[in-house]
Structure formats: C-alpha cells, structure tokens
Amino acid sequence: MKKNDWKERLNIVYSTNPDFAYSTDEKEENETLPKQQQKLRVSIEKNHRGGKTVTLVKNFIGTEADMKELGKLLKTKCGVGGSVKDEEILIQGEFKEKVIEILKKEGYTQTK
Numbered sequence: 001m002k003k004n005d006w007k008e009r010l011n012i013v014y015s016t017n018p019d020f021a022y023s024t025d026e027k028e029e030n031e032t033l034p035k036q037q038q039k040l041r042v043s044i045e046k047n048h049r050g051g052k053t054v055t056l057v058k059n060f061i062g063t064e065a066d067m068k069e070l071g072k073l074l075k076t077k078c079g080v081g082g083s084v085k086d087e088e089i090l091i092q093g094e095f096k097e098k099v100i101e102i103l104k105k106e107g108y109t110q111t112k
C-alpha cells in the first residue's frame with residue numbers, strides 16, 4: 001500500500017521542472033546515547049512560567065521517543081505533571097534532588 005504523503009506537500013501544486021525533487025525540512029533524530037554517557041543537567045526555573053516553579057532536565061541526546069519515555073518515568077516517580085518539549089523535560093514543582101536521585105538509580109551516572 002502506498003504511503004500518502006500529500007499533507008507534507010500542501011504548498012506544492014505542480015512543477016514543470018524535470019529535475020524537481022520535493023524535500024521536507026525534517027531534521028534527523030540523533031541516535032540515543034547509552035545512559036552512562038548522557039550528561040544530563042537538572043535545574044530549577046521560575047522565570048516566564050507565571051510564577052510557577054519547574055524542574056528542567058536538559059542535554060538529553062537521543063530520539064524524541066526515548067526522551068518522552070524518560071519524561072514519563074520522572075513524572076510518574078515524582079507524582080506530578082510535566083511535559084517534554086524544546087529538547088527539555090519539564091517537571092512541575094521543585095524536585096531537583098529527587099530527579100537527580102531517580103536518574104542515578106536508572107543508570108544516568110553523569111547527572112548534575
């Protein structure tokens with residue numbers, strides 16, 4: 001069965017150029033590094049969040065799916081909400097020490 005990719009080509013109607021090749025602007029995802037090589041940085045931020053405190057986990061190198069999986073694990077273990085966007089994992093609340101402890105238990109040894 002042919003994959004319908006017409007949604008990716010909405011702005012291209014027709015081209016008379018025989019050498020035309022449509023390309024998407026999708027960026028390639030990095031391969032996920034092993035847990036021991038990840039240099040994760042955990043910080044607390046309050047700016048631009050309406051006065052709410054969030055715990056940020058930065059510098060994750062890997063696929064979007066692996067980052068979402070790690071974010072889900074952290075949210076579950078902390079018992080709070082959060083999100084994964086802009087290559088950061090956001091955990092609602094001030095959980096820096098607890099997040100570092102969870103990451104070290106999971107095998108992320110280079111966590112600060």
